[in-house]
Amino acid sequence: MGKFKVLVANSTIPDIAHNILKTECDVKVCEEGRESILQNIEGVDAMFWLSHYKLDKELLDKAGPQLKVIGSMSAGYDNVDVEELKKRGIKFGNTPGVLNDSVADMAVLLCLAASRRYIEGRQAIEQSLWKPELNAQWLLARDICGSTVGIVGLGGIGLAVIHRLKCFNVAKFVYTGHKEKPEGKAVGAEFVSLDELLKTSDFVISCVPLNKETEKMFDAKAFSKMKSSAIFVNVSRGATVNQPDLIAALKEKRIFAAGLDVMTPEPLPPDHELLKLPNCFVTPHLGSASTNTRNKMAELAANNILNALKGQPMLTPVV
């Protein structure tokens, strides 16, 4: 018998996390759904969290006062009531850093798929619109080469995007955020205001965390400042975008195209308007979805939990 009781709030987490937790804990795994978490959470010392559900007061009340630590297998934690955790003295850790490369790969994929008009090209084949006569003006792309790339939120993911896109011979990198960062200077990116970034960038890539300040920051006003040839890419959270405004901007060709790994809602209904736009390339929130990255995230989340249970500092604490 392990010393600690841990609830795993998702039955699909990689084995590596189970193996780590099992060394010191009794591990219980939930079935799908919030109901199952609510049914199983009572009396546990820790929870391994991987869910789009809200981690809120109701869950914490149901858990009871012995709950000491929650380790989330995610970088983002916008669905977690961190203030409530703080109030209750519950430690909370996330898994930043280890997913930077995978998410940055996804950002590059989105830049390319949106700028090279992947959806339109594919549809043209399927709808027999690919004509035998050569047309030198057909489905022309916007190049990354020679472009200005704007990173909104220069954290680890934004930096990893810059490192990748350097090979594409980008003319200029700009970034915006709260303050100028030495890491920005080190990669040759210029710190600018959001306004300046929106006005001058050919690619606008959102890497910001979702919070009150960033919620719906990409709205009609923001899209109206962007070039009509600009490509908007989002690998952060769907809620940073006012989605009806984005849809209008894409429909009216006020911007050239978008590439989205995140959107609202998730999962996106199959008949959603975003999927009907030929200039919008959508993937189902797969940024961190590689075998290696998910293993690293699982390992880090499990070690955060064990450390905190044993009274040691978490490797990547939030509170």
Ligand SMILES: O=CC(=O)O
């Ligand atoms: O979106 C993925 C994450 O926050 O880890």
